[in-house]
Amino acid sequence: MNDRATLVESELDTLFLVSQLLNSTHDMRNKLKGILEILHKRSGLHFGMITLRDIDDDSMSICEIYGDGIDRSVRYQPGEGLVGAILDEGCTIVVERIADEPRFLSRLGVYNPDLPFIGSPLAVEQGEVVGILAAQPCDTSFLGERARFLEMVANLIAHSVNSVRAMERKQTELVNERDFLKQALVKNYRFENIIGHSEPMLKVFDIIRQVAKWHTTVLIRGESGTGKEVVANAIHFNSNCASGPFLKLNCAALPDTLLESELFGHEKGAFSGAIGQRKGRFELADNGTLFLDEVGEISASFQAKLLRVLQEGEFERVGGVRTLKVNVRIIAATNRNLEKDVADGLFREDLYYRLNVMPINMPPLRDRIEDIPELAAFLLNRISKQQGGRPLELKESALRILMKHNWSGNVRELENRLERAAIMSQGGIIDRDVIISTGLEDEISFNRPQQSAPIRMMDLHDEELDERERVIAALEQCGWVQAKAARLLDMTPRQIAYRIQTLNISVKQI
Template structure:
């Protein structure tokens, strides 16, 4: 029979286990869950300095995963080899250990420095192994003060901790399996998105960002239509590529695709270029000329930089768009035309209309189906994709074997503000390929303009220590990539020790698993 104090103690144990089980069952983050469990042990069981130590599968050392009541600095000190100290011995043997009084146990190392005062030194230390099947994966330990020395309560607490360690092990395995399943689903989702992106991608247009997906959607909606399309966007955003996509993916793909750069020709020549002229129409017109509208019959006419045309040309263009016929210069004969019109501009046409620089009626005729091309700075997730595309393209053209872009170069590419958009990125990568004599594009191969910060951004300059840290981090990541995430080989590759590599990896929060193929 149990007396009242024993019944009360066992009820408290059951209540504590219930709270802990509830926490473990509802959590998918083991680390956060363990922190809450250590807090429960402290508040409900008077167990202080609750610590979970786990074997690091990479280094093979014991490292404190969670420690209640310890600062981050003290937690990081808690590293042991298997067999070292009380915790190391528990993991090595797989058997629990009770230290009656911390101050009198020579094996107790106190690496964290958490038991500095006299009261802490009088406490007992209980440590149990965390097992998954027969394999010991770590240890659970607590401090507790027993008035009058060790009592039967210590054995009860040891049994309680053994049960708890089993729950922790089972939850760790369950959470790991759930996370693996999530990772698998995430990978499958990415694969499907890539396949969908490949399906939606049109000709040479590169981009998976949400803004480019919107562009693809707009192209698909209007590709088989005869509606006039107005492409808006800054210079270098790919308006010509979209115009080609509209033609070569539509029902007119077997007919001509004709391009006119409206800003490259003065007014008299542009008018002749668009509509043609008869022999003798003006000085120098020695023979009849077929205009671009006639050349594009049945196909697509792409008018680039439409915002630059004069009022006189605007009037004639409006007539063609409305009536679908035109006259050659020097002729009175009307020529019917069946042409899909695609126009492009980087100008603010609405402002030009308000300033009477562009005809309002022509603007509305052209603006039937506007498509906005986002600048590169608004689709930063596409920068690396485009850079790798250009890297492969120019490497083949120049018979070079350049396999990748370094982390530091990627950082510069992503952080730059790209005023010249995709065209500037293309030129940048071509230059980098030409001057690179290695298998990796590095930051030194990029133009000087990328080495300076965005003038629109505000921030303090990088300190020397930060620059050194960034350089160290880049070297380690480069080494891990080249050695398939193997830290030992990375240490050899960088001519340093495994201990220093491990320390730096933890310091810079680098995950070697990311670099395993």
């Protein structure tokens, strides 16, 4: 009775040590090695062995074994030997004397044939066996108790192994998802996905293809709504640092104090509300790209701090004393006339030259009118998805009005107009009257550019045109002179007047 009590006390002590080890920060292999050492030194369970099941072929390979000079390359197939039997049966097997067990293969050559052997499955959810814990007791006393004790240890190990494997699966899923999203981003920001085939845009493409190859600072210039951020994305995702982070910050949206904290980070207690250390955008964008939008809006006092980072790649967090060094590619954007700001003393000349290493000038939409049909199709597709996949169709008569507008708000204004037209359209059909209902035609006479936009000529005999679109197209081409339009359509003036009335066409007064 005294021996049994001593055994129970020893086993409880061992279980405590095992659980402590499994909850430690060591890697799994070191944990398992430590468990086998505890079993050997404190519980008299020698040559402890832990095998883990291979997910691909169900074989068992030795993960860890206590002892020196043992062949760890041995593998056990399902049903092979005593270890294979434990795997198949999923329950603990106790052998009182190894020499009497025909299933024991002695492939390791370390176990004493005159002593017992105990093997317990590492069983997890729904009885799935992920491995085996086996050892050889130093004598035959209390074999039942020793077997139950080994089962307890096996259960602890199984739970820990299962948790690690679940975490590894989750990490693999996250890595696969990250890689998929990165591939999707790269695909979305390929140069050919930037809309436009006009001559001004072809020049932009030539520049960004060249600049993407090098780790140089880029300054994207142009009016608001011309697509500066789209170009910044394309440069990053087609560069050597595409695998690194891409962070962006609108410099005009924050005052100096918050801007400094956002870009450089801060230490705990650096200012009221700084309850912990925080990394800034420069630090987070290390080995990647930082896009500074509206860089021309930063104050003169902050310009000096930004200049230092651009020159040296060094900075300190707000409230910190340690100098941090980063490798970040800077892409900046502005709609301001920086040359005038430099001349007026509003922008540092040295910072201007540091930013303006490789300028890219984005053309306004009014200078690339021929890109409007392609842009409109792209934007309508996006609006359609936002409206639950609702089908939207832009008629030629509406497109011709779009191509005559001055577009002071550029692509952003075009998207706004199309979204408004989509909302106001019946059945998703956006024709000339829907565009007029958004107020666009009224603005054309006030905002018409010096050089008139190209007239989009159409084949009036195209079978895909419905009658209403054909009549509107003829009227457009003839300056809304009904007699001329009638001749184009092989009609009499009375016939075309009747068509205008029955097709409910709003006549434009020239």
